[in-house]
Amino acid sequence: GNSVTQMEGPVTLSEEAFLTINCTYTATGYPSLFWYVQYPGEGLQLLLKATKADDKGSNKGFEATYRKETTSFHLEKGSVQVSDSAVYFCALSAGAGGTSYGKLTFGQGTILTVHP
Amino acid sequence: DTEVTQTPKHLVMGMTNKKSLKCEQHMGHRAMYWYKQKAKKPPELMFVYSYEKLSINESVPSRFSPECPNSSLLNLHLHALQPEDSALYLCASRTEAGRYNEQFFGPGTRLTVL
Numbered sequence: 001g002n003s004v005t006q007m008e009g010p011v012t013l014s015e016e017a018f019l020t021i022n023c024t025y026t027a028t029g030y031p032s033l034f035w036y037v038q039y040p041g042e043g044l045q046l047l048l049k050a051t052k053a054d055d056k057g058s059n060k061g062f063e064a065t066y067r068k069e070t071t072s073f074h075l076e077k078g079s080v081q082v083s084d085s086a087v088y089f090c091a092l093s094a095g096a097g098g099t100s101y102g103k104l105t106f107g108q109g110t111i112l113t114v115h116p
Numbered sequence: 117d118t119e120v121t122q123t124p125k126h127l128v129m130g131m132t133n134k135k136s137l138k139c140e141q142h143m144g145h146r147a148m149y150w151y152k153q154k155a156k157k158p159p160e161l162m163f164v165y166s167y168e169k170l171s172i173n174e175s176v177p178s179r180f181s182p183e184c185p186n187s188s189l190l191n192l193h194l195h196a197l198q199p200e201d202s203a204l205y206l207c208a209s210r211t212e213a214g215r216y217n218e219q220f221f222g223p224g225t226r227l228t229v230l
Contacts, residue, residue: 034218043122043206043221044159089158093218101171102147102210104219106158 002027006090006107013114019077021110023064023090026071031092033057033066033073034104038087047075047088080114087111120222122207128228131197137225139190139207148190149219150182151206159206165190166212197229 007022025033032051036044048057053068062077073090090107094100120141129135139148147166151159164172165184179201181193190207204226208219 032218036221043120043223044208045221046218049218087156101164101166102212102217102219103161103164103172104159109156109158111156 002105004090004092004105004107006110010111013080015082015114015116016079019080021075021088023073024071025092027092031094034091035064035075036089082114082116085114120207120209120220122222122225126226130230134195137192137205139222140188141209142188145209146212147210149208150192153204153206199229202227202229
């Protein structure tokens with residue numbers, strides 16, 4: 001079956017530090033990959049996505065590249081802010097064909113705390 | 117309109133109560149989802165509706181009863197819940213046009229069962 005593994009947290013950084021959150025996956029076929037972010041007390045928001053190998057998703061200074069050869073989709077940001085403090089989920093979707101209905105497989109989540 | 121709305125935001129209920137959660141989207145999405153999320157954990161899929169038809173039930177106890185009255189609305193009826201059912205309940209929607217589109221999540225309903 002499909003699975004997603006994220007680096008264990010929590011991650012604590014100072015403002016303007018470089019961020020990397022590792023994500024690796026196991027899936028059959030050619031899944032789409034996503035990073036969702038959840039701020040305290042809120043639902044999940046899509047941060048970025050990539051739908052095929054070598055695609056780079058980017059948004060709000062965050063980037064992730066779909067690496068099929070290493071089955072990875074690591075999240076990076078060059079300079080984090082206090083407002084980036086949240087829980088980050090890596091996820092994959094094997095598509096909507098057959099009986100999958102676009103189901104998402106989530107990693108366990110990484111709690112990020114950024115201090116001033 | 118590019119959002120998913122959920123009501124109520126918070127709900128406290130006793131184990132003998134009957135209540136309902138409501139989810140609405142006006143993006144024309146034909147796939148809608150219910151998730152349960154415990155603190156600091158990823159969402160767990162409960163149900164999937166595709167074109168108003170229940171397509172996936174992830175072995176959810178019958179005290180949770182989903183309903184999709186039309187393509188924009190999704191309800192979750194709750195009856196005789198247990199304290200361990202206390203969680204954040206998230207609704208999401210997704211277009212069925214294309215294989216690799218993301219799900220859009222609502223803000224959730226924070227449920228407490230006493």
